[in-house]
Amino acid sequence: MPIRITGMNSGLDTESIITALTQTKQDRLDTAKADQKKITWKMEKWNALNKKVASFYNGTLSTMRFSAAYTKKTTTVSNASAATVITGNNAMDATQSLDIEKLAKAAYLTGKEVTDESGNKATKSSTMADLGLENGGTLKFKIGGDSNDILKVDVAASDTIEDVLSKLKAAKSGDTANGVGTGTQLNFNYDENNGRFFVSSKEAGTAASFELVSDDESADAMEALGFALKDDGSNYIAGSKARIKLNGETYESNSNTFEINGLTITANEEATGITLNTKQDTSGIYDNIKKMLKEYNELMKEFATLYNADAATKYKMLTDDQKDEMSDKEVEEWETKIKDGLLSKDETLGNIRTAMKNAMGSSYDITMKDGTVLKLSLASFGIATGSYFSTEENERDVFHIDGDKDDSSSSGNTDLLNKMISTDPQAVQDFFTQLSKDLYSNVSDLMKGTKYRTSFTIYEDKLMASQYSSYNTKINDAQEALTAAQDKLYRRFSKMETAMSKINSNSSSLSSFFGGG
Numbered sequence: 224m225p226i227r228i229t230g231m232n233s234g235l236d237t238e239s240i241i242t243a244l245t246q247t248k249q250d251r252l253d254t255a256k257a258d259q260k261k262i263t264w265k266m267e268k269w270n271a272l273n274k275k276v277a278s279f280y281n282g283t284l285s286t287m288r289f290s291a292a293y294t295k296k297t298t299t300v301s302n303a304s305a306a307t308v309i310t311g312n313n314a315m316d317a318t319q320s321l322d323i324e325k326l327a328k329a330a331y332l333t334g335k336e337v338t339d340e341s342g343n344k345a346t347k348s349s350t351m352a353d354l355g356l357e358n359g360g361t362l363k364f365k366i367g368g369d370s371n372d373i374l375k376v377d378v379a380a381s382d383t384i385e386d387v388l389s390k391l392k393a394a395k396s397g398d399t400a401n402g403v404g405t406g407t408q409l410n411f412n413y414d415e416n417n418g419r420f421f422v423s424s425k426e427a428g429t430a431a432s433f434e435l436v437s438d439d440e441s442a443d444a445m446e447a448l449g450f451a452l453k454d455d456g457s458n459y460i461a462g463s464k465a466r467i468k469l470n471g472e473t474y475e476s477n478s479n480t481f482e483i484n485g486l487t488i489t490a491n492e493e494a495t496g497i498t499l500n501t502k503q504d505t506s507g508i509y510d511n512i513k514k515m516l517k518e519y520n521e522l523m524k525e526f527a528t529l530y531n532a533d534a535a536t537k538y539k540m541l542t543d544d545q546k547d548e549m550s551d552k553e554v555e556e557w558e559t560k561i562k563d564g565l566l567s568k569d570e571t572l573g574n575i576r577t578a579m580k581n582a583m584g585s586s587y588d589i590t591m592k593d594g595t596v597l598k599l600s601l602a603s604f605g606i607a608t609g610s611y612f613s614t615e616e617n618e619r620d621v622f623h624i625d626g627d628k629d630d631s632s633s634s635g636n637t638d639l640l641n642k643m644i645s646t647d648p649q650a651v652q653d654f655f656t657q658l659s660k661d662l663y664s665n666v667s668d669l670m671k672g673t674k675y676r677t678s679f680t681i682y683e684d685k686l687m688a689s690q691y692s693s694y695n696t697k698i699n700d701a702q703e704a705l706t707a708a709q710d711k712l713y714r715r716f717s718k719m720e721t722a723m724s725k726i727n728s729n730s731s732s733l734s735s736f737f738g739g740g
Contacts, residue, residue: 241712248708252701257540259694262687265565269682272525276575276681279518280666287515287659293652295507298486298499305494314485314501321497322468323490327427327479330462332435334420334449337384344418347385351378351447360444362387363436364409364422366396367429372404373397373436378444387448388413409433420449424462428477432462465490505644512640512655516606516622519583519662523620526576531616535564571682575669580620582662589654592647599654605639 242249286292291312298308305323337345339353351359359379366372374396378387391411397404410423424431435452437445445451452459464475467490474481479490486501538560546554566572586600601607605625609618609632623630626638644651672678675686 237716241709241716244712245705245708248701248705252698252705253542255694255697255701259691259698261540261561261565262691262694264562266684266687266691268562268565269684273681275522275525276666277679279522280663280670283515283518284659284663284666287511288656288663290652290656292511293508293648293655295504296501297504297507298501301498302494305490305492305497307489307491308499309487310501311485311487316502319470319499321488321499322495323493323497324468325463325466326490326493327465327477328460328463329424329427330432331460332422332450333458334422335451335458336418337420337449338418345384346415347388347413348383350380351382352380354447356380356444356447360447361441362391362444362448362450363438363441365434365436366405366407367432368434371397372407374407374409374433384413407431426477427462427479428464429462430477503648505641505648508644508648508651509641513624513627515659516624520621523576523579524617526572527617527620529566530568530572530576532564532567534567535560575681576620578665578669579662582658582665583622585658585661587654587657589650591650604643605636
C-alpha cells in the first residue's frame, strides 16, 4: 500500500473523510468476508455432525440389521477355576458334562552339569576345546517325533558356550529352504551358576515337543554339553497333549484349548464332574438394543438442539475494528451465539430428523412363538418417547425403555422388553432386525451422493465448498473496488493540497515584497 501524506496544507482530516466517503464499499467487503466466515463455521458444524451420523450408521445400526446381534449366548461353568468357556453364536442350548483328564505340557530338559577337562563348572566363556571337543561337534534335537524334522547345530572347537547358546537360539528345525521340516525353534538358556543348559519347547503339546538325538555324529557333543538323560529320565519332561472328556467323548489338543460345537473350552486344571450350561444371553440382547437406542437418542437430541436453537439474527458478524473494541471473551461469546444458531430451522436437518423419526415409528407383522401374527411397534416392547408437554423441547424425540434402571423417567414401569426377550426372543429379533434395516435404509438414502453432496454425507458439502470459493472472487472484487475508490479520492485531495501549497507560497512571496518596501 502506498504511503499517503495528506492534509498538510489544508489542515483537513482527509483520512477520516475518505473513510466516510468509501464506507459503503468497506461494508460490502466486510459483508463478503463475514458471509464466507459463516460458511466456514457452518461447514465445520455439519462435518462434526456427519461424523456422528456415519459412526452410528456404520457401527451399531449396521450390526443390528443382522441376527448375530440377537443370538448372544453364554455358558456357565460349575467349576470356574478348572475351565473357562467362550460361547459362540452357533453353540447349542444344552447342559453338558466335562472331565479334564490331562493338561497339555511343553517339553522341558534340565541338562546335566557341564564341566571342563579339569572338572570345573563351565562358564559362558569356556570353549568347546576346554570341554574336550577338540574337533568341535554337532548338536541334534528331534521335533515332534519326526526323524526328518531335526534342529541341528554345528559347533567349532573355538566356540564358547556363549557362541553355542546363540547358535541354538537362532536355529530352526528341518531344511525350510527345501520345504523339509517345520522350522520349529526351541528355548535355550545356560545357567552359569549351576553349569547347566535348560531347554524347553516354545509351545505345549506333542507337535512342538523335542527329543535328544545321540547318534554317531552328535553323541560326543551332546554328552559334553549335558544334553543327556539321567538313568531314570527324571530330568526330562516330554511334551504332551491335553485330554478332556465331554459328554463321554474324548478329545485331545496340543494346547489346553478345545473348540467343540461352538464352545471354546480352556482347561486350567485337572478335574472331573464339571457341568457346562449354555443358554440364550438375554442380557446381551437387551444391552445391544439399549445401546442402539442410546446412540439414536444422542443424535436426535443434538439434531433438535441445533434445529430449535435461537437464530440469533440480532448478532451480526463482527468486523476486525469491532473486535478490536471488545475483549477476547466478549468476542468469543458473541461468535458462539452466531455459531449456535447456524442450523436453526435448517431444511436439511429437518428432513434428517423426520426420516429417522418415521423409521422408528414403523410397525411390523411379527410371527410369535405360538404361531399368531401380531403387528408390533416399539411401544409393544415398552419403548416410547416422553409426554410432549412434560418433556423438554429438545428431548421429545428421545426414547425411554420401561423398567430401565438407568432411566429415572421410566425405571418404575413394567419391563416389557426383558419379558419379551425371555419369553419370545425370536420375535424380538425379527422386529428389531426389520426396524434397524428400515432405519439403516433411510439414513443411507440421506447420505447418497448427488450433484451437491458427496457419498456418505448428510449435507450438501459440494455446494457449500463451491459457495465458499465464490466468496474469494467477491472478496477480491470488493477489495479492488475499495482500493480504487480510496486511491481516486487520495489523488483528488493530493491535487487540492498541491494547489493550496502554491497559493500559500505565492502569498508568502507577496508579503515579503511589500514588507521589504
